[in-house]
Amino acid sequence: MTEAAAPGESGERRVRVVLVDDHRMFRTGVQAEIGETERTGVEVVGEAADVDQAVTVITATRPEVVLLDVHLPGGGGVEVLRRCAPLMAVPEDPVRFLALSVSDAAEDVIGVIRGGARGYVTKTITGTDLVDSIFQVQDGDAVFSPRLAGFVLDAFASTDAPPVDEDLDRLTQREREVLRLIARGYAYKEIAKQLFISVKTVESHVSAVLRKLQLSNRHELTRWATARRLV
Structure with missing residues (x-):
């Protein structure tokens, strides 16, 4: 030092x-x-x-x-x-x-x-x-x-190691970031501003997340993320 x-x-x-x-x-x-x-x-x-x-x-x-x-x-x-x-x-x-x-x-x-x-x-x-x-x-x-x-x-x-989540592992790092922000209630424009990407890119990431997790909309996505304590 x-x-x-x-x-x-x-x-x-x-x-x-x-x-x-x-x-x-x-x-x-x-x-x-x-x-x-x-x-x-x-x-x-x-x-x-x-x-x-x-x-x-x-x-x-x-x-x-x-x-x-x-x-x-x-x-x-x-x-x-x-x-x-x-x-x-x-x-x-x-x-x-x-x-x-x-x-x-x-x-x-x-x-x-x-x-x-x-x-x-x-x-x-x-x-x-x-x-x-x-x-x-x-x-x-x-x-x-x-x-x-x-x-x-x-x-x-004192905390048990979390089990491997195969669904979450399918997502890229950027998709996980978008997932967390969507689950916290951010609008697409707000997410784009926070991550320094375009709204269109945010939409693409959301579509990819929904497809990979086999979910239909952001409300299901929010429930999915909340259940895994990702929010």
Whole structure:
């Protein structure tokens, strides 16, 4: 972890970050600690104080990593993750989330990890270690403060492995993304905007999903997805 500053100094590594926290002074402090690109390799490209602001800024800037507080006005970090799910699912350049919170409660940790965050660190972390964690998350690794990893291991170890779903396996990754958004009640135009594709492409994906799952309409599709807890 002592090498965290090296990426910025070498010019070889850069990571674009959005800070999401409802305390302005904390955001300012983090920005001062990690946001000197030439020193750390981290560029802070946006900030947000609530769920709506977060979704807007993340969608507009498409950062590599989002530092996400758990408790936010408008639904909390889990709601940000839910609304940004399509951005996390982009195969070529996904947006990845690292929870950064004062809370070390097991339910908070498990909630955001189930929501799609790649890690969870507490606000007692040093600036050097935070920079190192950001680069690890950018690489797709999971990062936790030492004490918190046990919560996640216990939570997932106590859950039976899900059975293989042959029907779901027939769908491509993009078809699964469209399926989830349809099941959540999104209109075709909204899905097209979220996934950066045309309405016609959305329609093609929906038709393919209905055909592969042998369903007749979006209402049956919604029930199918809900029964499998995909929504």
